[in-house]
Amino acid sequence: MKFGIVGTxxxxxxxxxxxxxxxxxxxxxxxxxxxxxxxxxxxxRSWPSVRKIGLYPGADPARIEFVATPQDVGxxxxxVQESAPEVLELKQTVLRAVDETAGPDVIVASxxxxxxxxxxxxxxxxxxxxxxxxxxxxxxxxxxxxxxGGEATAPDVVERAIAVYDDLDMYPLLVRNEVDGFLGDRLQxxxxxxxxxxxxxxxxxxxxxxDSIVYGPGLRWAAMGTNLTYHLAGGEAGMxxxxxxxxxxxxxxxxxxxxxxxxxxxxxxxxxxxxxxxxGRSIAELERLRDDYLIxxxxxLRESRxxxxxxxxxREGRTVDRAAxxxxxxxxxxETPLPLYQCRVAPDWVDYNDHMTESAYLxxxxxxxDAFFRYIGIDEDYRAAKHSFYTVESHLVYTKEVSTGEPLVxxxxxxxxxxxxxxxxxxxxxxxxxxxxxxxxxxxxxxxMEAGRSANTLDGPKSVLDEIWKVHGLMDRPPKAVMNITGx
Ligand SMILES: NC(=O)c1ccc[n+]([C@@H]2O[C@H](COP(=O)([O-])OP(=O)(O)OC[C@H]3O[C@@H](n4cnc5c(N)ncnc54)[C@H](O)[C@@H]3O)[C@@H](O)[C@H]2O)c1
Numbered sequence: 286m287k288f289g290i291v292g293t294x295x296x297x298x299x300x301x302x303x304x305x306x307x308x309x310x311x312x313x314x315x316x317x318x319x320x321x322x323x324x325x326x327x328x329x330r331s332w333p334s335v336r337k338i339g340l341y342p343g344a345d346p347a348r349i350e351f352v353a354t355p356q357d358v359g360x361x362x363x364x365v366q367e368s369a370p371e372v373l374e375l376k377q378t379v380l381r382a383v384d385e386t387a388g389p390d391v392i393v394a395s396x397x398x399x400x401x402x403x404x405x406x407x408x409x410x411x412x413x414x415x416x417x418x419x420x421x422x423x424x425x426x427x428x429x430x431x432x433x434g435g436e437a438t439a440p441d442v443v444e445r446a447i448a449v450y451d452d453l454d455m456y457p458l459l460v461r462n463e464v465d466g467f468l469g470d471r472l473q474x475x476x477x478x479x480x481x482x483x484x485x486x487x488x489x490x491x492x493x494x495x496d497s498i499v500y501g502p503g504l505r506w507a508a509m510g511t512n513l514t515y516h517l518a519g520g521e522a523g524m525x526x527x528x529x530x531x532x533x534x535x536x537x538x539x540x541x542x543x544x545x546x547x548x549x550x551x552x553x554x555x556x557x558x559x560x561x562x563x564x565g566r567s568i569a570e571l572e573r574l575r576d577d578y579l580i581x582x583x584x585x586l587r588e589s590r591x592x593x594x595x596x597x598x599x600r601e602g603r604t605v606d607r608a609a610x611x612x613x614x615x616x617x618x619x620e621t622p623l624p625l626y627q628c629r630v631a632p633d634w635v636d637y638n639d640h641m642t643e644s645a646y647l648x649x650x651x652x653x654x655d656a657f658f659r660y661i662g663i664d665e666d667y668r669a670a671k672h673s674f675y676t677v678e679s680h681l682v683y684t685k686e687v688s689t690g691e692p693l694v695x696x697x698x699x700x701x702x703x704x705x706x707x708x709x710x711x712x713x714x715x716x717x718x719x720x721x722x723x724x725x726x727x728x729x730x731x732x733x734m735e736a737g738r739s740a741n742t743l744d745g746p747k748s749v750l751d752e753i754w755k756v757h758g759l760m761d762r763p764p765k766a767v768m769n770i771t772g773x
Contacts, residue, residue, distance in 0.1 A: 287312055289362025291355045291379055292369035293320055296396050298327035299424025300366050305348055306332075306425065307453055308341035312350045312361045321351040330569065331425050334576040337632055337690040338426070338583070338597060339604035355379050359387035364449055366418065368396040376405055384409040392446050394418040399466040402435030412437035416446045419467055420455070423572070426579050428596040431467045433460035454600045456593070472511075478544040484558065485551045491558030507582050508591040580632050601629065613660050613749050619756050622698035626656035627716065630691050640686040646713070647681065650725040653695040653711045661749040672743060674707055674729040682724045682765050685715075692716025699757040700766060702750045704741045705731050708770050710763050724765045 288304035290297045293315040301311045301324060313324060328346045335344075352358060358365055365387060369379045376395060383393050394416050395405055406412035415438055419431040430450045434443045443459070450457040460467050466474060483489050489497075505514045512524075519527030545551065563571060586594025587601075613619070634645035641649075658664070658674065667673070687693070694716045701708040707729040713722045733740035742750070 286310070287361060287363050289313070289358040289365035289383075291315075291358050291365060291367045291383060292396075293324040293327075294368065294370075295422060296420065296424055297366075297368035298324050299331070299420065299422060300368060300396070301349060302328050302331040302335055302346075302425035303453055303455075305346055306335035306338075306340050306344050308343035308345075310348045310350070312352060312358055314352050314355055314358050324351070325349065330572075331423065331576070334423075334580065335425050337580050339600050339629055339690065341604055355382035356386045359383040359385060359391070359393075362387070363391060365391060365393045366396060367394065371398060371400065373400055373404060376400065377408060380405060380415065381408050381410075384411055387411075387414075389414065392416065392442055392449070394446055396420055398470055401463055401465065402433055402438060403463060404435075406435045406437050413439040414442050416443055417460075417467075418446055418450060418457075419469075421469065423576065423579070426576060426583075428454065428456040428593050429469060430455040430457050431460050431469060432457045433463055433467065435463065454596060454603070456596055475540075475542060478542055479540050481547075481551065481555070482541045482545050484554050485545045485548070490561075491555060492562045495562065507593070508586055508589070577632075584632050604629070611660060612662060612664075613752070615752075619753055621756050621760050622696040622710075622712070623657065623660065623753075624694065624696050625660055626653040626695040626697075628652060628693050629716075630687055630689050630693065632689050635689050638686075639688050641688070643681075643683070646683065646723050647679070647725070649693060649713065650681075650695070650711050650723075650727075653697060653713075653725075654709075654727065656695075657697045657709065658746075661746040661753070663746050667743070667746070668734075671733060671735040672740070673732055673734055675732050676727055676729050678728040678768065678770075680726040680767055683722075684724070685720055685722045687715060687722050693722070698760060698763060699750065699753045700726070700762065700768075701770065702742075702754060704747070705739050706770065707731070707742075707750070708768065710766055712763070724763065726763075726766050726768055728768060728770050 286309040288300070288309050288311050290300050290311060290313040293301065293313050297313065297315065301313060304311050305328060315324070328349070332346050350361070352361065359382070365383050367376065367379055367383065369376055376397065380393060380395065387393060389411050392414050393409075395402070396419060397405065397417055398419060402415060402417045405417070406415040409415060412435070415435060417431070417433050421427040421429050432443060432447055432450065434440070447457040447459065458468070464471075480491070480494050483494060484491060509517075515527050516524045519525065519530070566574075583593040583597045586592055587597045588594070590598060611625075628649060630641050634641050634648070636642040663674065692715070694714050696712045696714070698710045699708070700710050709727055711725045711727070713724070714720060715722055730739050731742045732738065741747075
């Protein structure tokens, strides 16, 4: 896929990083002097962040072709995303220029924050291929992309655009009605107007207003938004009770909503307030901090699959082959050792040195063990029947450090087994360099969880272990293996 970008400021550069991290080519244009160098610098600066959430095969920040005009982009790209300044006439001119040269099947999208698609598509030769795809900054991390067509947009174009954004690991949200400001920005703007009033009236500083969000509502919003959160505020009776209890307050003139005039004094207060909050930190420093916490928040939502957590989990599945590990069936070749598991170093696995922390190695090996269990037929059903293996001894040898986002591959060698005991050896390698990073030798005992004591392994997994042993029993013992418990 060649992703076209017209306008390479904050948002265009964000699209470039997202598309490049997906392993696509980018073709871009921007008339400002020095725009190409600025784009390349912006992509380099944001690259560590996308590395943390996972790069696709072929992802390379250098795969940018910078061209002279929007027509050149239209001619070369498979999909065009316009991110020029938010001025209707300027955008219309740019969109018509792309439209001149792009094949009729090429979708032309605009990043506009609120201009209506029906206006933007006026004068295009092929207005039916136009959509709005409104992202949020930083585009390379935040998944939301509001998608809406204008009166002349073909319905299948909206669907195809949604598929492209989905492929880019975004959360395309269809805006079903063409309304000014779309959805997210209307909500943000309501809050923003109120902030300006409170600062203008001298009620609170920008810092105090931010505190009123980041220590409270902001933490709730990332996973549940406003409505589901308020549903919980109503107790057992939910939203109905919430509306009954707090509904009367809606009649009180708490909020003003119509924005105050942007006087010099108000502008100064906003600027001075935010400068104080920045406390000497540069925009680049604050961007790094923002990216790191956004990644941490998204990863923390991964297990619950709430909000952006589901997108992070999906990207992980797409960038690292985490397809459910194979279950061995008779006739399948048994590799020596077994390569059953791969993953990527998660942001919450690293310490302050950005190196994977000791306990995280054990966590990762736990997933490798899980893959081995599935291979021999121990899955949720087996455990639901109250049978499982419990680890009784574990021996880790740390060989080399590894950092956030780096790919890990694991192999497993069976060192022995009997009716109740299982002895295996995992090796963790760097997915790109092939360097050995760590090994983990484990002895486990099969248990009947209901009875609370050791018990014989059930016939299914036992027979697979016997088959594995036929070939792994012939392998050399790994030099780092130290336990001599079962078999050898
Ligand atoms: N900044 C945000 O948070 C945000 C979020 C979502 C959407 N948007 C939308 O994205 C668009 C771009 O916003 P931005 O924040 O990146 O602005 P920006 O000012 O950072 O970038 C705009 C870029 O467009 C270039 N440009 C000017 N004239 C051009 C032309 N004729 N053809 C091509 N490029 C031209 C400029 O040189 C500049 O590099 C706007 O429509 C904006 O509403 C912005």
